[in-house]
Amino acid sequence: MRVLAFLLVMLMPVAANAQQAMPPAPYAYTQLEDPALEAEARELMLTLRCLKCQSQSIADSDAPMAGDMRHQVRTRLLAGQEPGEIRAWLVDRYGDYVSYSPEVSETTWPLFAVPLLLLAVVLGVLLRRLGRRRADEADAEAEA
Numbered sequence: 001m002r003v004l005a006f007l008l009v010m011l012m013p014v015a016a017n018a019q020q021a022m023p024p025a026p027y028a029y030t031q032l033e034d035p036a037l038e039a040e041a042r043e044l045m046l047t048l049r050c051l052k053c054q055s056q057s058i059a060d061s062d063a064p065m066a067g068d069m070r071h072q073v074r075t076r077l078l079a080g081q082e083p084g085e086i087r088a089w090l091v092d093r094y095g096d097y098v099s100y101s102p103e104v105s106e107t108t109w110p111l112f113a114v115p116l117l118l119l120a121v122v123l124g125v126l127l128r129r130l131g132r133r134r135a136d137e138a139d140a141e142a143e144a
Contacts, residue, residue, distance in 0.1 A: 031074075032074055032077070032078065037074075037077050037078070038074075040077060040083060041070075041073050041074050041077050042059055043083070044073055044077075044083045044086060044087065045057060045058045045059035045069075045070055045073055046059050046060075047087070047099065047100050047101060048069065048073075048087070048090060048098055048099060048100070049097065049098050049099065049100055050063055050065065050066040050069070051065060051094055051097070051098060052065045052066065053066065057100070058070055058073075069090065072086075072090070073086055073090075076089070087099065096108050
């Protein structure tokens, strides 16, 4: 047992060195010079999900992939593309998951249908239980 614990402790530095060694993606020096374009880019970036962090937008993430995605957004805005075109390109490239507001399609319809189905099932169960309780109470009153 002591040998196993010793081996685990000795392997910890190896696992720590296996972590990603890249610095966080730069944010400050890559902003656009035009404040209106930067505001438009920032607004678009807040609606796109970082694929590595998954819970952060690409505007807030320090992941290198998010930095690349921010760079693509800014570069494409400078080239004259509209935010909708940029969003469509990113969705085509990375999939529907990259968008915080996915559109209904063949692959995303369950995202919209399953919550409605669950709500219908819960309402059905509640109504059935309430109906049984009322029927039981009415039977108890009739017997008394």
